[in-house]
Amino acid sequence: xxxxxxxxxxxxxxxxxxxxxxxxxxxxxxxxxxxxxxxxxxxxxxxxxxxxxxxxxxxxxxxxxxxxxxxxxxxxxxxxxxxxxxxxxxxxxxxxxxxxxxxxxxxxxxxxxx
Amino acid sequence: xxxxxxxxxxxxxxxxxxxxxxxxxxxxxxxxxxxxxxxxxxxxxxxxxxxxxxxxxxxxxxxxxxxxxxxxxxxxxxxxxxxxxxxxxxxxxxxxxxxxxxxxxxxxxxx
Numbered sequence: 001x002x003x004x005x006x007x008x009x010x011x012x013x014x015x016x017x018x019x020x021x022x023x024x025x026x027x028x029x030x031x032x033x034x035x036x037x038x039x040x041x042x043x044x045x046x047x048x049x050x051x052x053x054x055x056x057x058x059x060x061x062x063x064x065x066x067x068x069x070x071x072x073x074x075x076x077x078x079x080x081x082x083x084x085x086x087x088x089x090x091x092x093x094x095x096x097x098x099x100x101x102x103x104x105x106x107x108x109x110x111x112x113x114x
Numbered sequence: 115x116x117x118x119x120x121x122x123x124x125x126x127x128x129x130x131x132x133x134x135x136x137x138x139x140x141x142x143x144x145x146x147x148x149x150x151x152x153x154x155x156x157x158x159x160x161x162x163x164x165x166x167x168x169x170x171x172x173x174x175x176x177x178x179x180x181x182x183x184x185x186x187x188x189x190x191x192x193x194x195x196x197x198x199x200x201x202x203x204x205x206x207x208x209x210x211x212x213x214x215x216x217x218x219x220x221x222x223x224x225x
Contacts, residue, residue: 033212042118042202042215043158056212090157096210103213105157 004093004106012112013081021076021109025093029104031055032074034066035090037108043090049074050096078111086113117141120203120216128224133190135219137203140184145209147179149188150202152218158202162188193223 005024013019025032031050035043045058049068068074072093078085091106118139127133135149146165150158162177164170164186170177176189186205190197200218207214 031210035213040122040217042204042217043213045212045214048212050210055210058212088157092213094210103160105159108157 004091004104006089006091006106006109008109009107010110010112012114015081015083015113017081018077018079019081019111021078021089021091021111022073023076023091023093023106024073025091026104029093029095029102030072031094031096032068032072033092033094033103034074034076035092036060037088037090039087046076081113083113086111117214118203118205118216120201120219122217122219124220124222126222126224127193129193129195131193131223133193133197133221133223135188135190135201135203135221137186137188137216138184139186139203139205139214141205141207142181142184143207144181144184144205146206147177147186148204148206148213149175149177150204150215152200152202154199190221193221195223195225197221198223 007022033048034046037043048056052068063079065077088108090108094103120137149162151161152158164177164179174191178187200220202218203216204213
């Protein structure tokens with residue numbers, strides 16, 4: 001049973017460019033959340049997708065957008081990249097209404113903006 | 115005011131000692147509480163969850179929750195060098211909700 005898979009694992013982008021990160025949730029999970037973790041900080045919630053719709057959103061600008069596909073996989077898109085967007089981007093999957101004890105994280109995508 | 119606060123550390127303990135990690139949260143409506151372990155360069159790994167007041171033990175780990183004081187802690191007994199990592203405290207306010215993390219406490223266990 002595959003866990004949460006993310007791609008790519010590492011990438012380097014230039015300021016102003018756009019990036020797309022991908023996530024496949026754990027089998028049986030239908031909810032995908034994205035988090036940003038800057039160096040030395042705890043993860044910060046970006047948004048959550050359920051039934052192909054954004055259900056919750058954190059305090060991130062609309063340069064951050066996402067999508068969920070019918071197979072529950074998800075993408076995170078960031079436009080007009082800034083140096084401050086350099087971080088570890090984590091995808092978390094869970095079942096419907098999960099209280100958190102079944103929230104699983106992928107290994108993350110390391111984004112460096114230069 | 116941050117919603118979840120932890121001492122950033124680093125916390126250094128000798129091998130075999132008890133490591134005590136603390137966390138406070140601001141929202142009394144918080145329902146679920148978690149401790150994640152994160153090794154350098156890796157993603158967070160859930161090690162403990164607790165939902166009601168009191169203690170919950172799992173092997174060398176004990177989570178303690180005091181909702182009246184809005185305080186949750188993690189004790190690691192017989193600390194090992196392999197326990198050296200950053201420990202993240204997280205809360206959820208509602209079913210299906212987002213995890214809100216503290217900034218993490220770096221633990222170093224010295225042989």
